[in-house]
Amino acid sequence: MQPYELWIGLRYTRAKRRNHFISFISGVSMAGIALGVMALVVVLSVMNGFQEELRNRILGVASHMEITGPNERLTDWPGLAVQALKHPEVKDYAPYVSGQGLLSASENTKGALIRGILPAREARVTDLAMHMKAGSLDNLKPGEFGLVLGQELARGLGLGMGDKVTVIVPQGVVTPAGMLPRLKQFTVVGVFAAGMFEYDSGLALMHLDDARKLYRLGDAVSGLRLKLADMERAPWVTRAMAKTIHGNYYISDWTMSHENFFRAVQIEKRMMFVILLLIVAVAAFNIISTLVMAVTDKQPDIAILRTLGASPTSIMKIFMVQGSLIGVIGTALGVALGVLMALNVETVVPFIERLFHVDLFPADVYYISKLPSKLVWSDVTTIAGVALALAFLATLYPSWRASRVQPAEALRYE
Secondary structure: OOOHHHHHHHHHHHOOOOOHHHHHHHHHHHHHHHHHHHHHHHHHHHHHHHHHHHHHHHHOOOOOEEEEOHHHOEOOHHHHHHHHHOOOOEEEEEEEEEEEEEEEEOOEEEEEEEEEEOHHHHHHHOOHHHHEEEEOHHHOOOOOOEEEEEHHHHHHHOOOOOOEEEEEEEEEEEEOOEEEEEEEEEEEEEEEOOOOHHHHOOEEEEEHHHHHHHHOOOOOEOEEEEEEOOHHHHHHHHHHHHHHOOOOOEEEEHHHHOHHHHHHHHHHHHHHHHHHHHHHHHHHHHHHHHHHHHHHHOHHHHHHHHHOOOOHHHHHHHHHHHHHHHHHHHHHHHHHHHHHHHHOHHHHHHHHHHHHOOOOOOOOOOOOOOOOOOOOHHHHHHHHHHHHHHHHHHHHHHHHHHHOOOHHHHHOOO
16 A cells, blocks of 8 residues: 555646646646756767767777887887787787878978888777778888878878878988988878878878888887777776886876877766756756645645644655656656667758758768767766756755645635
8 A cells, every 4th residue: 555645746746736837837847857858868978979989080090008118119029019918808919110200292391190010910909901091001011111191191291192202200310511310202102081180180101111210220119009808998907017017118008198188078078967967957946836836735735634644744745756756757758758869869960951951060071970879878877866866856845845834824714
């Protein structure tokens, strides 16, 4: 048998009130909570989608982990690679050479990060080979001095496949006239577009052996790039490897090398949560208004219940049930609509674009030409919990006011 407080509270919610304005405010409160919860679920899902999309694009060029030596010089890298592969979460490795340089073609000059790679091993740690717009990483042959450029970098230099470009590096040559920078002519054998302006406009790839000669490293490399089974566990693997690999090495992972970027995205996500939560808070204030008017309307009923022996706590519970039910229904509707919308964003957005004849994400302006969405159920649970908590808190003051109604005062004019 259910408690009579619950039964009366549900009856008050379902009953046709004499004051229709109270019913209207209740509906507005319910709709406000549903709208706020739906907006939170959809916006956070879209932000999760953006975060994952950008992370995948960054890690398509960068690696999960890197091991470098003093002054970015590793001489014992084959043995170090064997040690790294002993960790069960390390799947593969690739040596690399990294350095700064200037690329000059005709009258155009651009600064770039020059990376020497082994094409066969590079495909095991990054997805760069999947982003080639022209040519292939396999076109990088040792001794042929081929160069693969980012799309924006090639465009800025006015270069295409087969064109010549001069690479200038700061490691100079001592001459009677003083220190002169080293120059070497390369041939463009490929163009990639990773979808991140940082890489597309400032990264040039060459064969590892050519980079060694250019930077005079001999048999050494700048470091090792590692691929993990689960990139989310990179910080834990970094700490574990720091304890097992002995020597003067620096071990970093993608969360460290792009820490500021991902921290900014996370802060933005939290701020959007707080801002959109204000919609739910406004709806919760409407619950207060609804219950205050309901208490005023039901004062004779409250007086009769008190006369029949109902305690102030029981009266308080009745109106808490009434207000909480508004929050529960509104939250449930918001979660259902939000989940439905988040799972179908890629269908809804094109429909809106066709309906209003607009292009929300033009491909020539945004690198991400569609709206990504990733529904995280922990976010949905948090949103629902916060909405229910606000709705519950909104019932406390009006319910307390109802419990303070004096039967004699309420029935004096009845």
